[in-house]
Amino acid sequence: MFAYGFMRNAFLASTFIAITCGTVGVYVVARNFSFLAHTLSEIGFAGAAFAVWLGIGPLWGMLLFTLLGSISVGELSLHSEQKESSISAISALFTGLGVLFLAISGANSNYATNILFGSIIGVDHQGVIQLIVLSVIVLLMIFSIQRPLNFDSFDHIGALAHGVKTGAISVIFLITLAMSVSIGAQIVGSLLVFILLTLPPATANYLGKTIPSMIAWSVFFALIGVWLGLYLGYITNLPVTFFIAVIEVAIYLVTYFTHIIKHKL
Amino acid sequence: MSDILEVTNLAMRFDKNTIFNNLNFKLEKGSLTALLGPNGTGKTTLINILMGMLTPSAGEFKFADDVRLGYVPQFRNIDAEYPLSIEAFVGLNAPIIKSSTVKKAIKKQLEETNLYQIKNTRMGEASGGQKQRAYLAQALLDNPNMIILDEATASLDPMAKDELMKLIKHLNAKHKITVLFVTHDVSLAHKYMQNYLYLNHGQIEHGEMSQFKEAYE
Numbered sequence: 001m002f003a004y005g006f007m008r009n010a011f012l013a014s015t016f017i018a019i020t021c022g023t024v025g026v027y028v029v030a031r032n033f034s035f036l037a038h039t040l041s042e043i044g045f046a047g048a049a050f051a052v053w054l055g056i057g058p059l060w061g062m063l064l065f066t067l068l069g070s071i072s073v074g075e076l077s078l079h080s081e082q083k084e085s086s087i088s089a090i091s092a093l094f095t096g097l098g099v100l101f102l103a104i105s106g107a108n109s110n111y112a113t114n115i116l117f118g119s120i121i122g123v124d125h126q127g128v129i130q131l132i133v134l135s136v137i138v139l140l141m142i143f144s145i146q147r148p149l150n151f152d153s154f155d156h157i158g159a160l161a162h163g164v165k166t167g168a169i170s171v172i173f174l175i176t177l178a179m180s181v182s183i184g185a186q187i188v189g190s191l192l193v194f195i196l197l198t199l200p201p202a203t204a205n206y207l208g209k210t211i212p213s214m215i216a217w218s219v220f221f222a223l224i225g226v227w228l229g230l231y232l233g234y235i236t237n238l239p240v241t242f243f244i245a246v247i248e249v250a251i252y253l254v255t256y257f258t259h260i261i262k263h264k265l
Numbered sequence: 266m267s268d269i270l271e272v273t274n275l276a277m278r279f280d281k282n283t284i285f286n287n288l289n290f291k292l293e294k295g296s297l298t299a300l301l302g303p304n305g306t307g308k309t310t311l312i313n314i315l316m317g318m319l320t321p322s323a324g325e326f327k328f329a330d331d332v333r334l335g336y337v338p339q340f341r342n343i344d345a346e347y348p349l350s351i352e353a354f355v356g357l358n359a360p361i362i363k364s365s366t367v368k369k370a371i372k373k374q375l376e377e378t379n380l381y382q383i384k385n386t387r388m389g390e391a392s393g394g395q396k397q398r399a400y401l402a403q404a405l406l407d408n409p410n411m412i413i414l415d416e417a418t419a420s421l422d423p424m425a426k427d428e429l430m431k432l433i434k435h436l437n438a439k440h441k442i443t444v445l446f447v448t449h450d451v452s453l454a455h456k457y458m459q460n461y462l463y464l465n466h467g468q469i470e471h472g473e474m475s476q477f478k479e480a481y482e
Protein backbone atom coordinates (compact mmCIF):
# COMPACT_ATOMS: atom_id res chain seq x y z
CA MET A 1 0.00 0.00 0.00
CA PHE A 2 3.02 2.28 0.31
CA ALA A 3 3.17 2.27 -3.47
CA TYR A 4 0.54 5.00 -3.36
CA GLY A 5 1.74 8.52 -2.69
CA PHE A 6 -1.39 9.38 -0.75
CA MET A 7 -0.84 6.47 1.64
CA ARG A 8 2.76 7.52 2.24
CA ASN A 9 1.56 11.06 2.96
CA ALA A 10 -1.12 9.72 5.25
CA PHE A 11 1.31 7.60 7.27
CA LEU A 12 3.87 10.34 7.59
CA ALA A 13 1.34 12.97 8.66
CA SER A 14 -0.43 10.70 11.11
CA THR A 15 2.84 9.58 12.69
CA PHE A 16 3.71 13.15 13.60
CA ILE A 17 0.16 13.89 14.70
CA ALA A 18 0.13 10.82 16.96
CA ILE A 19 3.42 11.83 18.57
CA THR A 20 2.15 15.36 19.15
CA CYS A 21 -1.32 14.46 20.41
CA GLY A 22 0.05 11.61 22.53
CA THR A 23 2.51 13.95 24.23
CA VAL A 24 0.19 16.93 24.69
CA GLY A 25 -2.57 14.57 25.82
CA VAL A 26 -0.61 13.51 28.90
CA TYR A 27 -0.87 17.11 30.11
CA VAL A 28 -4.50 17.40 28.99
CA VAL A 29 -5.39 14.50 31.29
CA ALA A 30 -3.13 15.63 34.14
CA ARG A 31 -4.65 19.11 34.07
CA ASN A 32 -8.22 17.78 33.80
CA PHE A 33 -8.68 19.47 30.44
CA SER A 34 -10.48 16.61 28.64
CA PHE A 35 -13.70 18.58 28.49
CA LEU A 36 -11.83 21.61 27.20
CA ALA A 37 -10.19 19.51 24.46
CA HIS A 38 -13.66 18.39 23.41
CA THR A 39 -14.94 21.96 23.29
CA LEU A 40 -11.92 23.05 21.27
CA SER A 41 -12.73 20.40 18.68
CA GLU A 42 -16.11 22.01 18.17
CA ILE A 43 -14.57 25.45 18.01
CA GLY A 44 -12.15 24.01 15.46
CA PHE A 45 -15.07 22.82 13.34
CA ALA A 46 -16.45 26.36 13.28
CA GLY A 47 -13.00 27.64 12.33
CA ALA A 48 -12.68 25.21 9.47
CA ALA A 49 -16.14 26.14 8.20
CA PHE A 50 -15.19 29.80 8.47
CA ALA A 51 -12.09 29.12 6.37
CA VAL A 52 -14.17 27.34 3.73
CA TRP A 53 -16.44 30.35 3.58
CA LEU A 54 -13.40 32.66 3.16
CA GLY A 55 -11.90 30.30 0.64
CA ILE A 56 -8.69 29.55 2.57
CA GLY A 57 -7.35 26.23 3.86
CA PRO A 58 -9.46 24.75 6.71
CA LEU A 59 -6.32 24.21 8.82
CA TRP A 60 -5.74 27.97 9.10
CA GLY A 61 -9.31 28.70 10.10
CA MET A 62 -9.06 26.00 12.73
CA LEU A 63 -5.81 27.36 14.10
CA LEU A 64 -7.27 30.86 14.32
CA PHE A 65 -10.45 29.78 16.09
CA THR A 66 -8.88 27.25 18.45
CA LEU A 67 -6.16 29.69 19.50
CA LEU A 68 -8.72 32.38 20.30
CA GLY A 69 -11.04 29.79 21.82
CA SER A 70 -8.46 28.08 24.02
CA ILE A 71 -7.31 31.33 25.59
CA SER A 72 -10.83 32.59 26.29
CA VAL A 73 -12.22 29.24 27.42
CA GLY A 74 -9.09 28.68 29.51
CA GLU A 75 -9.59 32.02 31.23
CA LEU A 76 -13.26 31.25 31.79
CA SER A 77 -12.58 27.85 33.26
CA LEU A 78 -9.98 29.30 35.60
CA HIS A 79 -12.09 32.14 36.88
CA SER A 80 -15.73 31.28 36.35
CA GLU A 81 -17.75 29.63 39.07
CA GLN A 82 -19.88 27.87 36.49
CA LYS A 83 -17.07 26.43 34.45
CA GLU A 84 -18.89 23.56 32.77
CA SER A 85 -21.98 25.50 31.78
CA SER A 86 -20.01 28.43 30.40
CA ILE A 87 -17.92 26.04 28.31
CA SER A 88 -21.09 24.31 27.10
CA ALA A 89 -22.55 27.65 26.09
CA ILE A 90 -19.44 28.54 24.11
CA SER A 91 -19.34 25.20 22.35
CA ALA A 92 -23.03 25.47 21.43
CA LEU A 93 -22.41 28.91 19.97
CA PHE A 94 -19.44 27.75 17.91
CA THR A 95 -21.11 24.62 16.58
CA GLY A 96 -24.00 26.83 15.46
CA LEU A 97 -21.57 29.23 13.77
CA GLY A 98 -19.87 26.32 12.01
CA VAL A 99 -23.17 25.17 10.57
CA LEU A 100 -23.92 28.73 9.47
CA PHE A 101 -20.56 29.24 7.74
CA LEU A 102 -20.90 25.96 5.88
CA ALA A 103 -24.42 26.84 4.75
CA ILE A 104 -23.59 30.32 3.48
CA SER A 105 -20.37 29.22 1.80
CA GLY A 106 -22.39 26.78 -0.29
CA ALA A 107 -19.83 24.01 0.26
CA ASN A 108 -21.14 20.57 -0.56
CA SER A 109 -21.90 18.11 2.19
CA ASN A 110 -18.83 16.10 1.29
CA TYR A 111 -16.71 18.97 2.54
CA ALA A 112 -18.54 19.11 5.84
CA THR A 113 -18.05 15.38 6.27
CA ASN A 114 -14.32 15.80 5.71
CA ILE A 115 -14.05 18.48 8.36
CA LEU A 116 -16.11 16.60 10.90
CA PHE A 117 -14.78 13.11 10.37
CA GLY A 118 -11.32 13.65 8.93
CA SER A 119 -9.84 13.06 5.51
CA ILE A 120 -6.34 11.80 6.04
CA ILE A 121 -6.31 10.12 2.65
CA GLY A 122 -6.86 13.54 1.11
CA VAL A 123 -3.76 15.19 2.61
CA ASP A 124 -1.37 16.26 -0.15
CA HIS A 125 2.38 16.66 0.01
CA GLN A 126 2.23 20.30 0.99
CA GLY A 127 -0.33 19.49 3.67
CA VAL A 128 2.01 16.90 5.13
CA ILE A 129 4.83 19.40 5.36
CA GLN A 130 2.53 21.88 7.13
CA LEU A 131 1.41 19.26 9.64
CA ILE A 132 4.97 18.15 10.35
CA VAL A 133 6.19 21.70 10.85
CA LEU A 134 3.31 22.49 13.22
CA SER A 135 3.88 19.24 15.14
CA VAL A 136 7.54 20.04 15.61
CA ILE A 137 6.68 23.55 16.81
CA VAL A 138 4.26 22.13 19.39
CA LEU A 139 6.80 19.58 20.63
CA LEU A 140 9.51 22.24 20.89
CA MET A 141 7.18 24.51 22.85
CA ILE A 142 6.35 21.69 25.26
CA PHE A 143 9.99 20.79 25.62
CA SER A 144 11.08 24.35 26.29
CA ILE A 145 8.68 24.69 29.25
CA GLN A 146 8.83 21.08 30.40
CA ARG A 147 10.08 21.68 33.92
CA PRO A 148 7.44 24.19 35.09
CA LEU A 149 4.81 22.48 32.93
CA ASN A 150 5.43 19.13 34.60
CA PHE A 151 5.37 20.65 38.06
CA ASP A 152 2.24 22.70 37.43
CA SER A 153 0.34 19.92 35.66
CA PHE A 154 1.10 17.18 38.17
CA ASP A 155 1.17 19.26 41.36
CA HIS A 156 -0.44 22.64 40.84
CA ILE A 157 -0.41 23.59 44.53
CA GLY A 158 3.19 22.50 44.97
CA ALA A 159 4.17 24.54 41.91
CA LEU A 160 2.45 27.61 43.33
CA ALA A 161 4.23 27.07 46.63
CA HIS A 162 7.53 27.05 44.76
CA GLY A 163 6.77 30.27 42.94
CA VAL A 164 6.32 28.68 39.49
CA LYS A 165 4.67 31.17 37.11
CA THR A 166 1.64 28.96 36.63
CA GLY A 167 -0.41 31.58 34.76
CA ALA A 168 2.15 31.95 31.97
CA ILE A 169 2.60 28.18 31.77
CA SER A 170 -1.15 27.72 31.44
CA VAL A 171 -1.36 30.18 28.52
CA ILE A 172 1.53 28.56 26.65
CA PHE A 173 0.04 25.14 27.20
CA LEU A 174 -3.36 26.26 25.90
CA ILE A 175 -1.65 27.47 22.72
CA THR A 176 -0.04 24.05 22.19
CA LEU A 177 -3.40 22.42 22.88
CA ALA A 178 -5.13 24.58 20.28
CA MET A 179 -2.45 23.70 17.72
CA SER A 180 -2.72 20.00 18.55
CA VAL A 181 -6.49 20.06 18.11
CA SER A 182 -6.09 21.76 14.73
CA ILE A 183 -3.52 19.36 13.38
CA GLY A 184 -5.09 16.27 14.93
CA ALA A 185 -8.40 17.17 13.32
CA GLN A 186 -6.77 16.84 9.91
CA ILE A 187 -6.75 13.08 10.30
CA VAL A 188 -9.50 12.07 12.69
CA GLY A 189 -11.71 15.09 12.06
CA SER A 190 -12.84 17.74 14.48
CA LEU A 191 -15.62 15.57 15.87
CA LEU A 192 -13.21 12.93 17.16
CA VAL A 193 -9.85 14.65 17.61
CA PHE A 194 -10.34 14.67 21.38
CA ILE A 195 -9.99 10.88 21.18
CA LEU A 196 -6.29 11.16 20.33
CA LEU A 197 -5.82 13.79 23.02
CA THR A 198 -7.53 11.91 25.85
CA LEU A 199 -7.72 8.13 25.39
CA PRO A 200 -4.04 7.22 24.83
CA PRO A 201 -2.94 9.36 27.81
CA ALA A 202 -5.79 8.06 29.98
CA THR A 203 -4.56 4.54 29.20
CA ALA A 204 -0.98 5.63 29.91
CA ASN A 205 -2.11 6.83 33.35
CA TYR A 206 -2.60 3.21 34.36
CA LEU A 207 0.73 2.02 32.99
CA GLY A 208 3.34 4.73 33.59
CA LYS A 209 4.55 5.98 36.95
CA THR A 210 6.84 8.71 35.66
CA ILE A 211 6.14 11.48 33.16
CA PRO A 212 8.53 10.15 30.49
CA SER A 213 7.05 6.66 30.73
CA MET A 214 3.52 8.05 30.55
CA ILE A 215 4.42 10.04 27.44
CA ALA A 216 6.03 6.96 25.90
CA TRP A 217 2.93 4.81 26.50
CA SER A 218 0.61 7.54 25.32
CA VAL A 219 2.51 8.11 22.06
CA PHE A 220 2.77 4.35 21.55
CA PHE A 221 -1.01 3.85 21.83
CA ALA A 222 -1.70 6.87 19.63
CA LEU A 223 0.67 5.46 16.99
CA ILE A 224 -0.93 2.00 17.15
CA GLY A 225 -4.34 3.60 16.67
CA VAL A 226 -3.48 5.72 13.65
CA TRP A 227 -1.24 3.16 11.93
CA LEU A 228 -3.61 0.26 12.40
CA GLY A 229 -6.56 2.52 11.59
CA LEU A 230 -4.99 3.59 8.30
CA TYR A 231 -4.14 0.02 7.39
CA LEU A 232 -7.62 -1.29 8.19
CA GLY A 233 -9.19 1.65 6.38
CA TYR A 234 -7.05 0.86 3.35
CA ILE A 235 -7.98 -2.81 3.13
CA THR A 236 -11.67 -2.48 4.03
CA ASN A 237 -12.49 0.89 2.47
CA LEU A 238 -14.30 1.87 5.69
CA PRO A 239 -13.54 5.22 7.39
CA VAL A 240 -10.11 5.43 9.05
CA THR A 241 -11.57 7.51 11.88
CA PHE A 242 -13.94 4.68 12.77
CA PHE A 243 -11.04 2.27 13.23
CA ILE A 244 -8.96 4.75 15.21
CA ALA A 245 -11.84 5.38 17.60
CA VAL A 246 -12.56 1.68 18.09
CA ILE A 247 -8.90 0.79 18.59
CA GLU A 248 -8.28 3.53 21.16
CA VAL A 249 -11.45 2.70 23.06
CA ALA A 250 -10.60 -1.02 23.06
CA ILE A 251 -7.07 -0.41 24.34
CA TYR A 252 -8.43 1.87 27.03
CA LEU A 253 -11.10 -0.58 28.19
CA VAL A 254 -8.73 -3.54 28.29
CA THR A 255 -6.23 -1.56 30.36
CA TYR A 256 -8.95 -0.19 32.61
CA PHE A 257 -10.45 -3.60 33.39
CA THR A 258 -7.03 -5.17 33.88
CA HIS A 259 -6.31 -2.43 36.38
CA ILE A 260 -9.62 -2.98 38.19
CA ILE A 261 -9.13 -6.75 38.35
CA LYS A 262 -5.55 -6.43 39.59
CA HIS A 263 -6.63 -4.08 42.37
CA LYS A 264 -9.65 -6.06 43.45
CA LEU A 265 -7.76 -9.35 43.78
CA MET B 266 21.65 34.08 67.82
CA SER B 267 20.51 36.11 64.84
CA ASP B 268 16.99 36.30 63.47
CA ILE B 269 15.80 34.63 60.29
CA LEU B 270 12.48 36.48 60.16
CA GLU B 271 11.24 39.77 61.53
CA VAL B 272 7.58 40.77 61.27
CA THR B 273 6.55 44.35 62.04
CA ASN B 274 3.03 45.73 62.40
CA LEU B 275 1.65 43.23 59.91
CA ALA B 276 -2.09 43.47 59.21
CA MET B 277 -4.44 41.69 56.84
CA ARG B 278 -7.97 42.53 55.76
CA PHE B 279 -10.20 40.86 53.18
CA ASP B 280 -12.59 43.65 52.16
CA LYS B 281 -13.98 44.75 55.51
CA ASN B 282 -13.12 41.53 57.30
CA THR B 283 -10.02 42.12 59.42
CA ILE B 284 -8.13 38.86 59.95
CA PHE B 285 -5.32 40.25 62.10
CA ASN B 286 -3.79 43.56 63.11
CA ASN B 287 -0.39 44.75 64.23
CA LEU B 288 1.44 41.44 64.37
CA ASN B 289 4.97 41.75 65.69
CA PHE B 290 7.37 38.87 66.20
CA LYS B 291 10.83 37.54 65.36
CA LEU B 292 12.03 34.01 64.67
CA GLU B 293 15.58 32.97 65.53
CA LYS B 294 17.76 30.99 63.19
CA GLY B 295 17.51 27.31 64.02
CA SER B 296 14.36 27.71 66.13
CA LEU B 297 11.49 25.25 66.25
CA THR B 298 8.21 27.13 66.47
CA ALA B 299 4.59 26.04 66.47
CA LEU B 300 2.09 28.49 64.98
CA LEU B 301 -1.01 27.72 67.02
CA GLY B 302 -4.56 28.94 66.81
CA PRO B 303 -8.13 27.74 66.27
CA ASN B 304 -9.59 27.16 62.80
CA GLY B 305 -10.04 30.27 60.73
CA THR B 306 -7.87 32.64 62.78
CA GLY B 307 -5.59 33.39 59.84
CA LYS B 308 -2.65 31.01 60.20
CA THR B 309 -2.65 30.04 56.51
CA THR B 310 -3.24 33.67 55.55
CA LEU B 311 -0.15 34.70 57.53
CA ILE B 312 1.93 31.98 55.84
CA ASN B 313 0.68 33.00 52.40
CA ILE B 314 1.83 36.54 53.12
CA LEU B 315 5.26 35.34 54.27
CA MET B 316 5.53 33.23 51.10
CA GLY B 317 4.74 36.24 48.94
CA MET B 318 1.51 34.75 47.64
CA LEU B 319 -0.65 37.44 49.30
CA THR B 320 0.04 41.13 49.83
CA PRO B 321 -0.54 42.34 53.40
CA SER B 322 -2.86 45.33 53.98
CA ALA B 323 -0.24 47.00 56.18
CA GLY B 324 3.10 46.38 57.86
CA GLU B 325 6.11 44.48 56.65
CA PHE B 326 8.27 41.43 57.16
CA LYS B 327 11.89 40.68 56.43
CA PHE B 328 13.71 37.39 56.07
CA ALA B 329 17.47 37.10 56.63
CA ASP B 330 19.41 37.61 53.38
CA ASP B 331 20.66 34.04 53.28
CA VAL B 332 17.24 32.44 53.80
CA ARG B 333 16.21 29.57 51.53
CA LEU B 334 12.54 28.85 52.14
CA GLY B 335 10.82 25.52 51.83
CA TYR B 336 7.05 25.41 52.08
CA VAL B 337 4.58 22.54 52.49
CA PRO B 338 1.06 23.91 51.87
CA GLN B 339 -2.04 22.83 53.83
CA PHE B 340 -3.96 21.20 50.97
CA ARG B 341 -2.87 19.19 47.95
CA ASN B 342 -4.99 17.69 45.20
CA ILE B 343 -3.64 14.18 44.97
CA ASP B 344 -6.53 11.73 44.42
CA ALA B 345 -6.55 7.94 44.49
CA GLU B 346 -5.97 7.76 40.71
CA TYR B 347 -2.88 9.99 40.81
CA PRO B 348 -0.36 8.17 38.62
CA LEU B 349 3.14 9.34 39.56
CA SER B 350 5.39 7.33 41.86
CA ILE B 351 6.62 8.88 45.09
CA GLU B 352 10.05 9.29 43.52
CA ALA B 353 8.66 11.00 40.41
CA PHE B 354 6.49 13.25 42.56
CA VAL B 355 9.41 14.37 44.70
CA GLY B 356 11.41 14.97 41.50
CA LEU B 357 8.78 17.29 40.00
CA ASN B 358 10.80 20.08 41.48
CA ALA B 359 13.70 19.26 39.09
CA PRO B 360 14.25 19.00 35.32
CA ILE B 361 12.83 15.90 33.64
CA ILE B 362 16.22 14.83 32.34
CA LYS B 363 18.02 14.42 35.62
CA SER B 364 21.74 14.80 36.09
CA SER B 365 23.46 12.44 38.50
CA THR B 366 23.67 15.29 41.03
CA VAL B 367 19.90 15.73 40.95
CA LYS B 368 19.33 11.97 41.14
CA LYS B 369 21.58 11.81 44.19
CA ALA B 370 19.76 14.72 45.81
CA ILE B 371 16.41 12.99 45.26
CA LYS B 372 17.76 9.74 46.68
CA LYS B 373 19.10 11.58 49.71
CA GLN B 374 15.74 13.20 50.46
CA LEU B 375 13.88 9.91 49.94
CA GLU B 376 16.20 8.27 52.46
CA GLU B 377 15.94 11.19 54.86
CA THR B 378 12.15 11.03 54.83
CA ASN B 379 12.15 7.25 55.05
CA LEU B 380 10.52 6.76 51.64
CA TYR B 381 13.34 5.11 49.73
CA GLN B 382 11.96 1.58 50.17
CA ILE B 383 8.60 2.58 48.70
CA LYS B 384 9.79 5.10 46.12
CA ASN B 385 7.99 3.22 43.33
CA THR B 386 4.61 3.27 45.08
CA ARG B 387 2.12 5.51 43.33
CA MET B 388 1.34 8.70 45.23
CA GLY B 389 -2.36 7.95 44.80
CA GLU B 390 -1.90 4.68 46.66
CA ALA B 391 0.38 6.00 49.41
CA SER B 392 -0.94 6.46 52.95
CA GLY B 393 -1.61 9.90 54.41
CA GLY B 394 1.64 9.85 56.37
CA GLN B 395 3.67 8.73 53.36
CA LYS B 396 2.12 11.50 51.28
CA GLN B 397 3.00 14.13 53.88
CA ARG B 398 6.58 12.90 53.96
CA ALA B 399 6.69 13.03 50.16
CA TYR B 400 5.48 16.66 50.24
CA LEU B 401 8.20 17.39 52.74
CA ALA B 402 10.84 15.60 50.63
CA GLN B 403 9.80 17.63 47.59
CA ALA B 404 10.22 20.86 49.55
CA LEU B 405 13.59 19.68 50.91
CA LEU B 406 14.95 19.17 47.40
CA ASP B 407 15.69 22.89 47.22
CA ASN B 408 17.96 22.46 50.24
CA PRO B 409 16.12 25.04 52.36
CA ASN B 410 17.40 26.41 55.66
CA MET B 411 13.91 27.30 56.83
CA ILE B 412 10.81 25.22 56.35
CA ILE B 413 7.17 26.13 56.86
CA LEU B 414 4.63 23.31 57.22
CA ASP B 415 0.91 24.07 57.24
CA GLU B 416 -1.21 21.52 59.15
CA ALA B 417 1.04 18.69 58.01
CA THR B 418 -0.30 16.35 60.69
CA ALA B 419 -3.99 17.26 60.46
CA SER B 420 -5.27 14.04 58.90
CA LEU B 421 -2.72 11.59 60.28
CA ASP B 422 -3.15 8.85 62.87
CA PRO B 423 -1.08 9.12 66.09
CA MET B 424 1.73 6.87 64.82
CA ALA B 425 2.11 8.72 61.53
CA LYS B 426 2.01 12.01 63.44
CA ASP B 427 4.86 10.95 65.68
CA GLU B 428 6.88 9.70 62.75
CA LEU B 429 6.52 13.01 60.90
CA MET B 430 7.26 15.10 63.99
CA LYS B 431 10.38 13.07 64.78
CA LEU B 432 11.51 13.63 61.22
CA ILE B 433 10.98 17.37 61.55
CA LYS B 434 12.87 17.45 64.85
CA HIS B 435 15.67 15.51 63.22
CA LEU B 436 15.90 18.00 60.33
CA ASN B 437 16.07 20.80 62.86
CA ALA B 438 18.68 19.13 65.06
CA LYS B 439 20.90 17.68 62.35
CA HIS B 440 20.66 20.22 59.53
CA LYS B 441 19.86 23.33 61.62
CA ILE B 442 16.74 23.94 59.58
CA THR B 443 14.50 26.60 61.14
CA VAL B 444 10.98 25.19 61.47
CA LEU B 445 7.65 27.01 61.53
CA PHE B 446 4.98 24.40 62.08
CA VAL B 447 1.33 25.40 61.77
CA THR B 448 -1.08 23.32 63.82
CA HIS B 449 -4.01 23.51 66.18
CA ASP B 450 -2.88 20.39 68.01
CA VAL B 451 -1.56 21.84 71.28
CA SER B 452 -0.44 18.58 72.84
CA LEU B 453 1.57 17.68 69.74
CA ALA B 454 3.22 21.10 69.88
CA HIS B 455 4.01 20.57 73.57
CA LYS B 456 5.68 17.29 72.76
CA TYR B 457 7.88 18.41 69.87
CA MET B 458 8.19 22.21 69.62
CA GLN B 459 10.34 24.69 71.55
CA ASN B 460 8.47 27.93 70.94
CA TYR B 461 4.99 28.96 70.07
CA LEU B 462 3.23 31.72 68.23
CA TYR B 463 -0.42 31.87 69.24
CA LEU B 464 -2.72 33.60 66.80
CA ASN B 465 -6.26 34.32 67.98
CA HIS B 466 -8.72 37.25 67.83
CA GLY B 467 -6.41 39.06 65.43
CA GLN B 468 -3.49 39.15 67.90
CA ILE B 469 -0.30 37.14 68.16
CA GLU B 470 1.57 35.98 71.25
CA HIS B 471 5.10 34.56 71.27
CA GLY B 472 6.80 32.47 73.93
CA GLU B 473 8.31 29.19 74.99
CA MET B 474 6.17 26.17 74.43
CA SER B 475 6.51 25.03 78.05
CA GLN B 476 4.89 28.32 79.12
CA PHE B 477 1.92 27.91 76.77
CA LYS B 478 -1.28 27.56 78.77
CA GLU B 479 -3.89 29.34 76.74
CA ALA B 480 -7.05 27.41 76.09
CA TYR B 481 -8.76 28.02 72.79
CA GLU B 482 -11.81 30.20 73.08
Ligand SMILES: Nc1ncnc2c1ncn2[C@@H]1O[C@H](COP(=O)(O)OP(=O)(O)OP(=O)(O)O)[C@@H](O)[C@H]1O
Nearest residue numbers: 279284302303304305306307308309310311416449
Ligand atom coordinates in the same frame (compact mmCIF):
# COMPACT_ATOMS: atom_id res chain seq x y z
N1 LIG C 1 -8.96 34.89 49.75
C1 LIG C 1 -9.78 35.14 50.79
N2 LIG C 1 -10.79 36.03 50.67
C2 LIG C 1 -11.61 36.30 51.73
N3 LIG C 1 -11.48 35.75 52.94
C3 LIG C 1 -10.49 34.86 53.13
C4 LIG C 1 -9.59 34.50 52.06
N4 LIG C 1 -8.69 33.60 52.53
C5 LIG C 1 -9.04 33.39 53.82
N5 LIG C 1 -10.10 34.14 54.18
C6 LIG C 1 -10.70 34.19 55.53
O1 LIG C 1 -9.68 34.48 56.43
C7 LIG C 1 -9.87 33.75 57.63
C8 LIG C 1 -8.62 33.01 57.99
O2 LIG C 1 -8.41 31.93 57.10
P1 LIG C 1 -7.13 30.99 57.18
O3 LIG C 1 -7.27 29.97 56.14
O4 LIG C 1 -5.92 31.83 57.17
O5 LIG C 1 -7.34 30.35 58.63
P2 LIG C 1 -6.47 29.20 59.33
O6 LIG C 1 -6.07 29.73 60.65
O7 LIG C 1 -5.40 28.72 58.43
O8 LIG C 1 -7.58 28.08 59.55
P3 LIG C 1 -7.43 26.46 59.55
O9 LIG C 1 -6.97 26.09 60.91
O10 LIG C 1 -8.82 26.00 59.30
O11 LIG C 1 -6.49 26.08 58.47
C9 LIG C 1 -11.07 32.86 57.42
O12 LIG C 1 -12.18 33.46 58.05
C10 LIG C 1 -11.25 32.85 55.93
O13 LIG C 1 -12.62 32.73 55.61
Ligand SMILES: [Mg+2]
Nearest residue numbers: 308309339416
Ligand atom coordinates in the same frame (compact mmCIF):
# COMPACT_ATOMS: atom_id res chain seq x y z
MG1 LIG D 1 -4.98 26.94 57.51
